[in-house]
Amino acid sequence: MGLDIQVVKGMKDILPADIGYWHYLEDKFKSLLGGYGYNEIRSPLLEKSDLFKRAIGQVTDIVEKEMYTLEDKGGDLLSLRPEGTAQCVRAVLENGLIHNQSQKLWYLGPMFRRERPQKGRLRQFHQLGVEAFGFSGPDIDIELLLMTARLWKMLNISDVVTLEINSLGTYEERLVYRQKLVEYFSDHKDALDEDSQRRLTANPMRILDSKESSMQALIKDAPSILEFLGEQSTAHFETIGHHLSQHSIPFVINPCLVRGLDYYTHAVYEWKSELLGAQSTVCAGGRYDDLVSLIGGQKTSTPSTGFALGIERLLLLLQEKAALPATKSVDVFIVHDSLETLAIAEKIRDEVPHIKLVCHCGEGSFKSQFKKADKSGAEWAIIYGEDERSNKRFTLKSLRAHTEQQSLGFEDLIIFLKNAIR
Known part of the structure; x- marks a missing residue:
């Protein structure tokens, strides 16, 4: 609709x-x-x-x-x-x-x-x-x-x-120039478009700013203010x-x-x-x-x-000019299956205050979460599933480079993020 x-x-x-x-x-x-x-x-x-x-x-x-x-x-x-x-x-x-x-x-x-x-x-x-x-x-x-x-x-x-x-x-110099401009355009009044005819008495300098193609030759030959x-x-x-x-x-x-x-x-x-x-x-x-x-x-x-x-x-x-840089709104995306991960995310933010961190919210399989992580533009995904919770470890996966996954404890994870995210 x-x-x-x-x-x-x-x-x-x-x-x-x-x-x-x-x-x-x-x-x-x-x-x-x-x-x-x-x-x-x-x-x-x-x-x-x-x-x-x-x-x-x-x-x-x-x-x-x-x-x-x-x-x-x-x-x-x-x-x-x-x-x-x-x-x-x-x-x-x-x-x-x-x-x-x-x-x-x-x-x-x-x-x-x-x-x-x-x-x-x-x-x-x-x-x-x-x-x-x-x-x-x-x-x-x-x-x-x-x-x-x-x-x-x-x-x-x-x-x-x-x-x-x-x-x-100056204002005084423009008054003199204005008079000369009025005299010039008055001699060619029939060639002026409607807007320029109206401006002739009220604001003749604005005629010089006209974009009408039929006016350009006339404007080009007008007196120059630099002479005044x-x-x-x-x-x-x-x-x-x-x-x-x-x-x-x-x-x-x-x-x-x-x-x-x-x-x-x-x-x-x-x-x-x-x-x-x-x-x-x-x-x-x-x-x-x-x-x-x-x-x-x-x-x-x-x-x-x-x-x-x-x-x-x-x-x-x-x-x-193709001069716009790539922009990034997310550094790290956390893929997980437990509400307790929200507390982990807060601890990471405490340790790395400038990080742009998204912790997945809502339903979704790990496969669908990885699709969201990739779409977010994040450089890395942190995986915190059942195995990681049991071993008190975090799996760090690069989403942009073909490198092996790493299994890190919390302290080592923080050290890595501080060095990687500037």
Whole structure:
């Protein structure tokens, strides 16, 4: 019979067979970020809708079309978080974390956007977010890019990701550029698609982000924002490029890279892979020096920068590259025919705390238990049947190598497991 209530469209269950890959990535993230001095922060899934409208921009696809919004009993409009940066800024402001101090933070969790589901794009997706507050120089941008490059090396995918960078300059520089862009696209208004015509007056830079094939030639000939950068913005951007070259990290300058959120300033970037097809961006970020003042109502800006990495897309990339390691959820499986074996299993866990040990529960012949042991992925089976109980011994059998069985006393069994399981 088919189930009449199924998972919500665009959302997925993460099944036991796959959860090991998630744990693998999470362990890599924690190790990498801890090594750079970043601390974890956790925030609610729900925020007031005005936070995202103010931060992301009213004329963006996220706010206009994609947010999951509800009205609570008090009349407030609340939204499931569509991204993490605005929420992180709200959290550090509300809790005084950046008052006369800098912060390096990271978070990991689900985000929600009502987009058209496709490969690499879900309505509930998971992101690693990394944010740094209070660092004004290009050194922090360089560190974030070096950190992501190091992650690709750790995951053995450096050869299938490419880096694109651009600068959006300051707010004042963008105003000048915005006017030139409006003039240019107004001269070609008949060639604009419906979305681009709407954005022409509200958010013309987003036209550069259009994926419509009919628009690409027009976009390619549009004025470049790099021509409108002032001396400081240019120096900031060139310093980043210089140090990327020094560290042998190849990159491409893409003047059409504007990102999908209104709060970015200065350097922005995207790590992409052709192996992902249309949804090629696996990690993206940049500076947002004005966002803290925008959310907090302050007059002075707070230097801020960060990136977000899509977990589902990274897993897809690792699968395409065949770079996912074999995961193991069980080390040892105990095959037995007596309830007293449960006490033995507990003693083993006491002596070898890091062991992943399954003690068979339920009915089943030794033959059927061995099938379960093999299916579990365990390296070894411990057999504790009538003969073993009579002799106070344990039979140890390798499930992965053609070696002879061993008969061991409890102490020798513990010594073996401690040496074999690291």
